[in-house]
Amino acid sequence: MPVHPVVSSRFHLLEGIESFEKGMADPSLRARLDEFMSITDAPAPPTVAVREDAAPGPHGPVPVRIYTPADEATGRPSLVWLHGGAFRMGDLDMPEADWTARQVCERAGAVVVSVDYRLCVGGVTFPVPHDDVVAAVRWVRDCTDTLGVDADRISLGGASAGGNLATGAALRLRDEDGWVPAALLLAYTTFHAVVPAPSLRLAPLLAEIPRLLRFLPEDRRSITENYLGGPASLADGYAMPANAVLDGLCPALLINSEYDDLRPSAEAFAGLLAAAGVDVRQVVAPGMLHGFLNLHAGVEAVDRALGLMAAAVRDGNGLPR
Template sequence: MPVHPTVAAKLAPLADLPSWREAMADPALRPRLDEFRDWPPAAGLPTVDTKDDAAPGPHGPVPVRVYRGRPEPHRPALVWMHGGGFVFGDLDMAEADWTAREVAARAGAVVVSVDYRLAVGGVRYPVPHDDVVAAIRWVRDNAEALGIDPARITVAGASAGGNLATGAVLRLRDDDGWLPARLVPVYATLHAAVPTPSPSLAAALTELPPVARFTPEERAKLVADYVGPDREPDGYAMPAQAELAGLCPTLLINAEYDLLRASAEAFAKALARSDVDSEVVTIASMLHGFLSLPASVSPVDETLTLLAETILR
């Protein structure tokens, strides 16, 4: 399917930009990147009860924001990690706040959005990973106070957040003997080196300007930012390298026009080989990072509904 027209209409200013990393660092180019990345919220963005809190962690408190779709006790919960290549993002970015509001309202659920430490200023793995593990433990251990059904906690994240969500669930399986009800990595980065894309995916990516797709060089820099330039990542840092047997049911959500789709598709095959209940859904016409778009874009609306339905199972 072609790139969604709402997205395609904003691609032209990106045509001659270098990588997103270079564009973000260049004051002359950054406005063009921001023009593509900045979207107005949907007219009906839900208003839900929110409260800022913090989970205790080994590197200090981990800020979280709790969204409550309904006041009743024993609601299902979503622990949500935003993306940002491990180096940017916060609780106010669209992928964090809009997603949390929409899912909380649609599912009548409790959504806990996690402000993990970024891999900047000398911060490296396992610090962001440890933050996410600590936040999930906090949600699990405070389920009654949060009004959560402890048997219906879903852990999910987008892009780098999908990596962190998956690595944290693996760690909790191994250290605590505990698993959430479901794991949902969304357009996640799961391999240190992305597997070779299928011919159809490779062809689709040629339709995008370079800044709107990952390259092997960009992926190598992303991994180096997270784990360090001279360190081999373990299975908690890059979950495709982990032992996957015994993982909880997993839903992988991909974007059609995204190199990282190859990572998720290969990960799904590894889950199947490990007898893990898994499903892959590819959102047609969308690029990486599409949960930063408003719900008025129909594939985004469909994905938010899918997330809500998943945590209600």
């Protein structure tokens, strides 16, 4: 289907903005970026209990934000959630983090732990964000009584770079702890240091997207090298899960954007998971671009994605069909 009008109607706001970094640094451009990313008529997200905490980690405390349903029930399902931002941007307040956590918390009756992992700026590189995520998941797993969650229904997920980090963490926990989450929830995630080329069907769709919203090979190379602190050849399976042995990984739900340069990576990774005998479900959010979880749940494709995620978290023993 065409690019959803809630997005395409705002493309004009991006004209003349060369990069998100430059746009964020210039007040006049930042205002346009904010207008593009924000949906002015967005309904308020669900109201749930929210508190701050921190997990101990090898690089210092890892801040987390915990979302809990209003009632006093225990033995809840839980989701450890990781925002995106190319490993170098993003925070717990962005809609992709906060709105998503609130929606899953309410829809699944789940405790959601959103992780403020260290970003790859100022000389920080892999494995620091990866280590932070592993530490946060271990903390949730060790604090199930305090958090009121079911130890057998801890899911792990993320969007974009956050999905990459979630998958790498699950692989390391499998290898070091002999434990995997109940499920992986991965939204518009990339798993390759070098993303496969788009299919003949996808390539013309991508031509409709403004340059600022594209992930061309040079963009992806810059993101990868900044994350790794060097060339793509440095990437092991924890940094880029397409390089990993995937046997024994938990069920995985992949939700891809229809209009996304990174979609071929997720599609190829789904094939690798299936070949390894992993239960995998892959769906496409029609009309959506990369980062669509920053839109509100009144958009049908967003609502459906959130519903699938909540069902996977709530069930904790397989993927919604």
